[in-house]
Amino acid sequence: MSAGVLAALALLALGSATLSAVTGIGGVLLLSGLLVAVPTVAVVPLHGAVQLAAGGSRVLGFRKHIRWDVALPFMAGLLPGSLVGIGAVAWLAAISPSVLKALIAVTILLSLTVRPKTSQTRPAAQALVGGGQSEAATAVTSHRLLFVSVGMLVGVLGIIVGAAGSIVTQALLTAGVVKEEHIATKSTIQATSNLIKVPLFGFALSFDYAEYALPLTVMMVAVVAGTFLGKRLLGMLSTQRFVFLARALLFLVAMQMLVAEAARALDLV
Template identity: 30%
Template structure:
């Protein structure tokens, strides 16, 4: 039955479904990180042509569920300012989107993850209506090419609020709108969602389960301890992805 979900093997399909539970719980409990961990793990086993659209649709379900469960805490002023930038970024991405050479996507994702972990943060002046629109446009465009723009969106949202629950709720809502644009972008580019629909739907359901679990762990995770271990997990996975990308470039 599991082998019918996608062109991947039954074992890989099962691993991705379980990973969807874990990463959704991680994002709900810590406010960030699940989407980045998911895409860098998916990149180890999925073809590059399916990676970004699959990740986008799964994250749409995961973030949408989190946004619904925490809607009372959403900062609507930030979401309203973020949305026009998302639309602009999606239109530009649909116009620019090309098929990258085999191996390049993996290297781009790895570089972005390493920068997210160890690069400088956003300046305080990024907060404001103009900064929010620009952030929405740039991160949506970036998300269409490297998938996981979550760390940049989360860094931006973190500047505007200190309480974790409003951060989680607002981040989830902004990411829901951003990932929703990928159905348009990749449908326009010719991606056949039907071939991956089974795995996509099961991972989305698994993401709802993970979100429910993670929200119950929300106040039990300390920021400092989470940040330390999570950065090193992502760094090791990014280095593995660089190796894989170089191998694929060589083979191509």
């Protein structure tokens, strides 16, 4: 890998981690950069390894805001979903590498069909402030099955396409988990997902991470720096701007990926 490509990946990792710490979205930007820089079969495992470092740093930086009542049901579905995904990824790659790229963009766009309830944000937290313990418990319980189900879906898609964070974002926004709580909780879920995914690629699919030791190290350092830069910027956003920016970024990234893949397909015709 040339010095120019390495520098570009470092800047992209820094930018994506900063965005992730501000909006909860940014990993897909790094994913799209890796799609250009490395072979398709290496994209998801490398993305997972870098995102493990990024997610771990966000968990550390936002640890006081983690919503464990939301994160734990998500995490319960991750392992079974990941095991299903690891069985499907080799089959999909054997059909066509383009399938992986198309699935990434389609997954993001589908997640945008669910509109967040911004007028009822943080229902459980608001109920607790008002002294309504039973109301808070009801708000969390009503979404628990959703969290477990989405956790399983995230496990599958995280292995196959590496872009499952968009699904988590929409589920958390729908449940009214925003700003610091959103970043902290999503990071906890994704760090757990990547902690499962990274060794699965190494043991089950024999992916050699050592071959990419230098770019991995550089990108990991960059994402940790981006996390703490983004944390300082997050306080400047209102809840409404946070939700709008998160959804706008999801749409733009997905469209860029679809357009790029369509252009590549037309060149082959």
